[in-house]
Every structure is written in structure tokens, then in C-alpha cells.
Amino acid sequence: MEDTEGVALRGSLTPLISQIERERGVDLSQYRESYVERRLGTRLRALGLTTYREYCAYLASAPNEYARLLDALTVNVTDFFRDPPVWDIIRGEVIPSILAEKAAVGHHAVRAWSAGCATGEEPYSMVMAFLAARNPKPERLLLSVTATDLDPIALKTAARAEYDIAKLDHIPLAERSRFVTADERHFRISPEVTERVRFRTLDLFADEPPLALDLILCRNVFIYFTREQQERVTGVFHRALAKGGYLVLGRTEKMSTIVGKSFEAVSSRERIYRKP
Numbered sequence: 001m002e003d004t005e006g007v008a009l010r011g012s013l014t015p016l017i018s019q020i021e022r023e024r025g026v027d028l029s030q031y032r033e034s035y036v037e038r039r040l041g042t043r044l045r046a047l048g049l050t051t052y053r054e055y056c057a058y059l060a061s062a063p064n065e066y067a068r069l070l071d072a073l074t075v076n077v078t079d080f081f082r083d084p085p086v087w088d089i090i091r092g093e094v095i096p097s098i099l100a101e102k103a104a105v106g107h108h109a110v111r112a113w114s115a116g117c118a119t120g121e122e123p124y125s126m127v128m129a130f131l132a133a134r135n136p137k138p139e140r141l142l143l144s145v146t147a148t149d150l151d152p153i154a155l156k157t158a159a160r161a162e163y164d165i166a167k168l169d170h171i172p173l174a175e176r177s178r179f180v181t182a183d184e185r186h187f188r189i190s191p192e193v194t195e196r197v198r199f200r201t202l203d204l205f206a207d208e209p210p211l212a213l214d215l216i217l218c219r220n221v222f223i224y225f226t227r228e229q230q231e232r233v234t235g236v237f238h239r240a241l242a243k244g245g246y247l248v249l250g251r252t253e254k255m256s257t258i259v260g261k262s263f264e265a266v267s268s269r270e271r272i273y274r275k276p
Helices: 003-011 013-024 033-047 052-061 065-074 084-104 121-132 152-160 165-170 173-179 227-240
Strands: 109-115 142-149 162-164 180-182 186-189 197-201 213-218 241-249 264-267 272-274
Touching (some): 013 033, 013 052, 013 065, 033 052, 033 065, 084 109, 084 121, 084 213, 121 142, 121 173, 121 197, 121 213, 142 152, 152 197, 173 180, 227 241
Parallel strands (some): 109 142, 109 213, 142 197, 213 241
Antiparallel strands (some): 162 186, 180 186
């Protein structure tokens, strides 16, 4: 868009941001304003619109546009140990708590779910984080991670466990040296990690979820749902978790009202919750 249009659009951005948060629970304050403007601009140009006011009206009349908008905003990014502050809490608080409670009752089985796992970086990160924990010893940890997505092509990529070398820097050095083999162009995740992950397609609204879970990661999936759908999926997760189990959502997802009905906040900022 031309600069003169951009100035006018910036002046009316707040109502659109409020509408997106109200209808889809997306907290756009997590993004730089210039980034939001650029990504919104791609949708307005595609639709032949010139103002945010027009786009607000279009969203109200064509709610399917939210999916395209959210794709433009999130760019479907996934990576190993994405959002380090979130993983600092998972590694520093969540995993030690799970393992300590298991040890206290003489259990070694841990069950986790990566919902919306895309190409597999998240579930593999989960396994590496558990195996890197000091207690218990890896051979005593009976860890199983169910990794689900609606996209069968993404799941095939995930099951190969082979990634472009550019992603390697996102894996901490200690885990990299232990769980990865690399050449000049690609790296592979070791069987010690991959054998603990089971990939399958799953529809959060129609299929039976895994149960008796200690940890669920479902990040940047809720933003595609209506409030009613978010309520339904929150109920699915609550039933799937064992007492004391943890739920980790995406940092851009403003879910405090819905999740607060059933979960206690561990870190509201990082969207980490626990089932009481």
C-alpha cells in the first residue's frame, strides 16, 4: 500500500485488533505494530480493500477469512525449543515437578501430548528436555509422547526426523551433541528420541485424545478457533490430563478467562497452566 494509505490505516488499527482478540483470542500485543501492519496489508491487498474499517466489516461477514488472516500473522512457524522463555519454565519447573511427583510414588512412566505438532520439532524438543533432566536416569524414564496434527504431509516430514542444517542452532549445545547427527546440509534426531514419539492424525473435535497425560503442549492452535470451539477443546485437554498435569498454550493466545475456569496459572505470561 502507498504511504498515505498506511498513515490512514494506522489510525484505525485499534478496533481491528480488538475485534481479532474478541473473536479469536489472539493477543496481537505480542507482535511489533509494524509487523502486524505488514501482515494485515497482505490480506487487504488480496481482497482489494483499502482501510482496516472495511476489513473489520469483511471479517464479520466472512468469518472464514480469520483462518487466512491468522496464517498471514503466524506464518506457520515452528522450531526446536521455540520461545526460549517458555522452555526455561518447562525445563526448570514443569519437568522437574512431574519427575519428582513420579519418583515420590515409585512411578517412572510419563505421558505427554504435542497437539498440532506440525513437522515434529516440538515433540522432539519435549523428549530431549525430559531426557536431559537430571532425575531419573534415562533408562528408568518410561516416556511416551503422542504427537498429532491434521496435516498428513507434515506428519510424514516429522516421522523422518531429518531437518535442514539451518535449524540446528535452535537446539541447545548439550542436547545437540547428545541427540543429533549432522552432515553439511541436514541433521537427524537420534533413535533415543524418536523411538519415544508416536505420530498420528487427530481431529481435536472428533477423535478420542490420549488420556492420563502429564503434559500437553498445544501452541498457536487455539487462535484458529471460535470462543465456543476453544471452550470445547479446553474441556478435551482437561479430561485428557491427569491430576496435576500441565497445559502449555501459545504465547499469543489470550486464554485466561476460558482456561482459568479449569486450570491454575503457573505462568500467565508464558501461557502455562496446571490442572488442580
